[in-house]
Amino acid sequence: MNPKQLTILAVIAIALLGIYLLLQLGGTPTAEFKDLVAVDTSKVTSISLYYDGHTTTMERRSNGWQVVNPFDFKANDGLVVTLLGKLDDLRIETEVTDNKNSWGEYELTDAQASRVTIVQNGQEYTFFVGKSATGYRQSYARLAGEDTVFLIRGVYGTALKRLPKDWRQKKVADYEATEIIKVATPNMTLELQPDGATWRVTDKRGNGYDADLAKVNKLNNQLANLRTSDFPDEEEYADVNWNNPDHEVTVTLQGGTQKNIRFYLIDADKKRYFMRFADKPTVFRLYESMFRQTMNTADEMRPDEDGQ
DSSP, X not given: OOHHHHHHHHHHHHHHHHHHHHHHHHXXXXXXXXXXXXOOGGGEEEEEEEETTEXXXXXXXXXXXXXXXXXXXXXXXXXXXXXXXXXXXXXXEEEEEOOGGGGGGGTOSTTTSEEEEEEETTEEEEEEEEEEOTTSSEEEEEETTOOOEEEEESOOHHHHOOOGGGXXXXXXXXXXXXXXXXXXXXXXXXXXXXTSSOEEEEETTSOEEEOOHHHHHHHHHHHHSOBOSBOOOGGGGTTOOTTSOSEEEEEEETTSOEEEEEEEEEETTTTEEEEEETTOOOOEEEEHHHHHTTOOOTGGGSOOTTOO
16 A cells, blocks of 8 residues: 555544544534423413313412313313423424415314413413324424414323313312311211210211211211212203202311202113202212212211221
8 A cells, every 4th residue: 555545544534533523522413492482380370272162261279270261160280280291391393384374284273273372470372283293293383473383392182182171170079078077968967076086976866876987087088089970061961950959968067168969860770970069050970889978877887896
């Protein structure tokens, strides 16, 4: 090999070494994604979602999130936390087009898209999310008032596509078991005594005795943690006579507040009931297993003979 060839090989070797060192020291360049909307989940005070012709608005309260439109009800905090996590990850991967005539192709017209409005630090931000991209790892989105369609990271369908009723929490009671001081049913009356530790049960004939504390705690927990299986639509209960319940329970809380819970049999074959509080309009659907938990008799509240 002649000196000229050696020189060429040496230059190539030095160049390759330089490239190697550059890659080792500098690393491989990575894309820097821009936020579609810079969301600080700790500062979001309101979320409004439009889907399938319905708008749901939720507000942050001191005790969690509350649905305030189209009705007033405690929100499912777990679903809201999941939603906020998704909104915290709104990253633009690429610009697709600035032709608004193509919105329909990406399901981003006003009628097709899920519309999201958040209020953060007093400022309102609105954007639209359309269909998922091929591969279901990205989605198409656009900002309100702008024509550009972006490809953003993540899939948002299950986080956004819920009807208003589906954002409600399924725990129906707004009180805790420790607040209960009296339970009255057609079968019995159960009342906490002045000593703050003993519960007295009285049957329909007026006979009374001390109740089993473990059984009392179980019943109170069941009454405080009743969960609906579903929120029926208005047309489903249009013919219900709310003044004629099949079963009724009155729960008295510390301070004297009473919660009158009424149950209505709607399907004997499937053993399903409607339930509502006497002073509130919301109707819940639940299965017999939940209903039966409130049907204890006075005898069932007696301490077991063996003390267990």
